Amino acid sequence: MEVSRLVAAASLLVAAASLLAAAYLAAKLSSALGELSELRRELGELEASRRQLLEKLKELEEALRAAQQPAVQAGSAWYPAVSGEVRAIAYILPSRASTPAWRERYGDRTYFYVYANLSEYAELIDEDFAAISKVYNTVIVVVPADDAARFRANLALLDSIARKRGLRILWAVFPKWKYGREEDYLAPGTPMNRLVLDVMRYLAGLNSTWKVAVWYGWSNRANADDVVSFYxxxxGDLKPLYACWLDQPYAEVARGLAQKGVDFLVVTELYSEAAISAYSGLLKRQMVVTGYYGARSPEEWLSGISKKISLIRGVGRYLGIWIFYDINDGHGEEYAAYSPEWRAVPDPYKLEVKPAS
Structure with missing residues (x-):
C-alpha cells in the first residue's frame, strides 16, 4: 500500500515537472515568436530605409549626370532637367487672325486647318513663325484628324512656311469625331483608326515633320495598356514617328508607361506646380508642355514660366510652351506667350526679351 502511494506521488511529481517544463517551453516559444515578429518589423524598416537610400542615390546620380552634360543656362536661370535640343511652342491660330468663329462653327478652333483657305493666312502665319524662330526650333501644330479637301494642302503650306523659317514641326493630332467616337482610333481597322493612320502617313512625308503626337485620355478611359497596344x-514605318500626348488630367498614364519601359516620346501637359513635380521626371523620353496664364507683358510671362520650368525633374526633358497666342480664339484661355502689341518674344531659356522682327 505504501509503495503504491509512493508510486502515485512520484507520478504526480513527474506530471507536475512535465507541466512546468511545458509551460517553460511555451513561454520560451512565445518569447521567441515575439522576438521574431520584432525582427521582421525591424527588417521591414531596414528595407524601407534601403529603398529610400536607393531613391536618394538615384537622384544624386541624375544630378551628377546633369552637371556633367550641357544644360540650359541663362543669366541667373539654370534648368538642369531641361534639354536645349528641342525648344518647342504650341501654335493654333495666327496671332493677327484669332477669332472664335472656327470653334463656334465647327466645335473646335483646330478646324481652322481643315476648312480655311490657308493661303489667305500665309503671310500672317509666316510673320508668327518668324517671331517663333527667334527663340524656338520646333512648332507644335495642333490639328484634328480629317480628310476634307483642303486639309492636306493646308498642312503642306504649313510645312513650307516652317522650312522657310528653319523650324521643325511636332504635329499634335487630336483625333476628334469625324468617323465615330474619338477613342475608336485605338482599335485597328475602325474608320477612325484608318483616318488617324492616313493622317500620320501623310505627315510623315512632309520635310519639317519631327514627330506626330496623338492625343490619349478620356474620363472613362485612361490606361497605359491602351497606348502600348496602339503603338x-x-x-513599322510609323512607329519612329509616334508620340503619345497626355493632358494633365490623364498624366497618371505616364506612370504606367514608365513602368512598361516604353521607348517612344511621351508628351505630358502639366500646368500646376504639383503636377510638374509629380509627373515630369517619369520617363527618359518625355516632353513637358506647360504655360503661364494671363501674362500682360513679356516680363511677367518670363517671371511666371521660369518658376514652373525650375520644377521640372529628371534629366534631359524636352520643354514645350503652351501656347504662342490664344486670345479671343473661342477656347476661353489666356496662356499666350506672345502678343503682337509686345513687339517682342520672351525667351524662357535665356530669360530675356527678344525683338519680334
Missing part, C-alpha cells in the same frame, strides 16, 4: 499595332 504596337502601328505599321
Amino acid at each position: 504596337e499595332s502601328l505599321p
Whole structure:
C-alpha cells in the first residue's frame, strides 16, 4: 500500500515537472515568436530605409549626370532637367487672325486647318513663325484628324512656311469625331483608326515633320495598356514617328508607361506646380508642355514660366510652351506667350526679351 502511494506521488511529481517544463517551453516559444515578429518589423524598416537610400542615390546620380552634360543656362536661370535640343511652342491660330468663329462653327478652333483657305493666312502665319524662330526650333501644330479637301494642302503650306523659317514641326493630332467616337482610333481597322493612320502617313512625308503626337485620355478611359497596344499595332514605318500626348488630367498614364519601359516620346501637359513635380521626371523620353496664364507683358510671362520650368525633374526633358497666342480664339484661355502689341518674344531659356522682327 505504501509503495503504491509512493508510486502515485512520484507520478504526480513527474506530471507536475512535465507541466512546468511545458509551460517553460511555451513561454520560451512565445518569447521567441515575439522576438521574431520584432525582427521582421525591424527588417521591414531596414528595407524601407534601403529603398529610400536607393531613391536618394538615384537622384544624386541624375544630378551628377546633369552637371556633367550641357544644360540650359541663362543669366541667373539654370534648368538642369531641361534639354536645349528641342525648344518647342504650341501654335493654333495666327496671332493677327484669332477669332472664335472656327470653334463656334465647327466645335473646335483646330478646324481652322481643315476648312480655311490657308493661303489667305500665309503671310500672317509666316510673320508668327518668324517671331517663333527667334527663340524656338520646333512648332507644335495642333490639328484634328480629317480628310476634307483642303486639309492636306493646308498642312503642306504649313510645312513650307516652317522650312522657310528653319523650324521643325511636332504635329499634335487630336483625333476628334469625324468617323465615330474619338477613342475608336485605338482599335485597328475602325474608320477612325484608318483616318488617324492616313493622317500620320501623310505627315510623315512632309520635310519639317519631327514627330506626330496623338492625343490619349478620356474620363472613362485612361490606361497605359491602351497606348502600348496602339503603338504596337502601328505599321513599322510609323512607329519612329509616334508620340503619345497626355493632358494633365490623364498624366497618371505616364506612370504606367514608365513602368512598361516604353521607348517612344511621351508628351505630358502639366500646368500646376504639383503636377510638374509629380509627373515630369517619369520617363527618359518625355516632353513637358506647360504655360503661364494671363501674362500682360513679356516680363511677367518670363517671371511666371521660369518658376514652373525650375520644377521640372529628371534629366534631359524636352520643354514645350503652351501656347504662342490664344486670345479671343473661342477656347476661353489666356496662356499666350506672345502678343503682337509686345513687339517682342520672351525667351524662357535665356530669360530675356527678344525683338519680334
